[in-house]
Amino acid sequence: MPTSHVPAPDLILTGGTVHTVDRTRPRAEAVAVTGGRITMVGSAAEVSAVAASSTEVVDLCGRLLLPGFVDAHNHVRLGSDEDSAQLAGADSLAEVHRRIAAWAAAHPGADWIEAEAFDYGAIPGGRMPTAADLDVVTGDRPAFVLTYDVHSVWLNTAALRRLGVTRDTERLPFGVVEKDPATGEPTGFLTGFAVLGLARDGQRALAEFLPWAGDSRRYHRLCRSLDMAAESGLTTVVEPQNSLDDLPLFERARGEGRLRSRLIAALFHGRGTTAAELDEFAAAAKKFDDDQFRVGPLKLYIDDVVEPHTAALLEPYANEPGNSGRTFYDPEEFAAVLTELDRRGFQTFTHATGDRGIRVALDAHEAARRANGPRDARHQLVHVECLHPGDVDRFARLGVVACMQPRHGAPDVAGPGKDWAEGVGQDRWAHAWAFRSLRDAGTTLAFSSDWNVAEMDPLAHLYTAVTRRDRDGGRAWVPEQAITLEEAVEAYTLGSAYANFCENDRGSVTVGKYADFAVVSQDVFAAPAEALRDAAIDLTVVGGEIVYAR
Structure with a gap:
């Protein structure tokens, strides 16, 4: 590319491999950025020739520069709650009991025992958990346990009592009450939480009694997730399920400088959503419509x-x-x-x-x-x-x-x-x-x-898409459905950008697009697929600004 008309860049990243996801120039060595947009993609010599004394130069030292990842479905608002007992990796009921008991002992003044990330597989035989399974470690304190997919809730007997759940209760504002087929009594297991409990009415009902649903905990989870997004090389995040009540959380995060990645928020369309509510959704989409924070799509089940x-x-x-x-x-x-x-x-x-x-x-x-x-x-x-x-x-x-x-x-x-x-x-x-x-x-x-159901790290998802193996590298499952690394990266960048109507300014390292990049610690294209397990995001750039450096 001729250099005579290229403005003096604010930032140059050079000395590595640039995988552009742009078929007109798939590979390069360096990128120049001016005013938050890409102004040059080329060889190290070409790009270095346009540098000015004021240009910040980042030496990639052989690392890989990718377009910033566009995470098309990431529950940053829901997030993971570090104030709850953590059950991820607890693969037996005994281990679940141990972790909940430890949390309860460490929080003697908590009115509710709260836990998250329960794996269905921890219960032997494929059955769903019951209140009795919880009672042995929770006693008379009510317990509220979210499954790892946040689609179900596990309650103990004290919680059923506190919430007034009887054999005549079909549903709560935040879940459908499962019944024992033999006795007709509630089992302590609620389904449909993602549809009911994460909706506007469900969240309001939960906030009346459950600390997890309070404003301070919700904002803390959002900020923690947004920090993780920047650290994971996610330059655009799509938050797929929100009510109008949730939008002030994003406004606050933006105003306080916590919104470093770009964000698109979808609004939840529950069954029975009215025409008047659709009018409100359309008004919100008009109000929040810029490339840092946009509201618009609708989520259904x-x-x-x-x-x-x-x-x-x-x-x-x-x-x-x-x-x-x-x-x-x-x-x-x-x-x-x-x-x-x-x-x-x-x-x-x-x-x-x-x-x-x-x-x-x-x-x-x-x-x-x-x-x-x-x-x-x-x-x-x-x-x-x-x-x-x-x-x-x-x-x-x-x-x-x-x-x-x-x-x-x-x-x-x-x-x-x-x-x-x-x-x-x-x-x-x-x-x-x-x-x-x-x-x-x-x-x-x-x-x-789909954070927090799975890891936010895009490299972990790329590894699975390419190998169909687990993180330990065991036997592949359905390997005929694997795709190449090039195809997987495209799906996580340009594919997700296209899916959200932003492929004209995101998703590839192309002149004129936003300078949104993720720098990976090594060139995983030049290594076996296993390198994806060991690689890390070293640098995240959004609009030409370095928002994370490892």
Whole structure:
């Protein structure tokens, strides 16, 4: 590139490998930045020639510069609560008991025992936990335990009593009460928390009694997650599920300088959302509409999750004959909802996990397109975990993006012997997290972490997408659905940018786009895939400003 018309840059990053995700120039050695945007991509000599005395020069020392990661589905507002007992990695009921007992002893004055990240697999035999399982370590103090996917809640007997739950209680504002089929009594397990408990009314109900749901804890979780985002090389984050009540948290974070990554906030469209509420959503989208903080898409659910057998399957669960899960809407109702949202110009993110849930959602998008005509809507199906092969080609044909989280499909999370794999059964494994099939069919893949359900670290997700192995490098699960590193990086950058209508200024290292970069500690393209497990984010740049340096 000629240098005569390139303005003196504010920042130059040179001396490494630049993987641009730009097919017109896939590789380079250096990048120049002026006014927050990329003004030059080229060789070290070319870019160094435009440096001025005022230019800050960062020597990459052989490291890899990527476009900043665009995390298309990251619950930064929900986050992880360090004031709760942490159950991640507790793989037995005894270990769960030990951690909860330790937390309770360390917090003798706490009115509620609070815990998070319970793994369904800690209970032997694939059964769901009961109040009695908690009572042995919690005593008369009420306990509120979130599952690792934040889709279910585990309560003890004291909590059931405190909340007034009896055999006649069908649901609370934040969850559906599961009953013992033999006795009809509440088991202590609530499903549907992601749909009810994270909605506006559910959050308000929780805030009346649970410290976890209070404003100070919510803001602390948000700030901690935003710090992690910068440290993880995430230059744009999509927060997929918020109510209008949550938007002041983001305003505060921005005003206090905590919002270092760009953020797109989706609003939750629960069943029964009114036309008046849609008007409020549209007004919020107009109010918050810049490249640092934007509000706009709508989040819906068609089904739940596989582990507690609440995702909708075409055939019954392999380990629970007679149960095929459920959808939150009848197909005709969901098609009508999607058609109206599409008519009004909204972009939608639909949580769809099971093969029947995915099919019902695709049918709804097809109905919307038939009624309204095609448009560049970029509607997304999120998760797409158990996909029927007959539906693979429909994504590209309907212009629907597959927003997926590779670590969810790792063998140590969902593979053989785990609740997910055993629930869907081996006959359906071939299209579990079907990255290769979808990409080959022309589908846009948008990768994301789904923090705090999985690690926020994008390198961990890239490793799984490329190898289909667990972090220890064991046997690959469904390796035929692996994709290349180039394809995985594109899904985590340009694919996610496209999915969120920001590919013109993000997602690749291209002149004119924002100077949003992630610098990786080594060139993982020049090393075996295992290098992704050891690599780290050394530097994060947003708009030409270094927002994190390791």
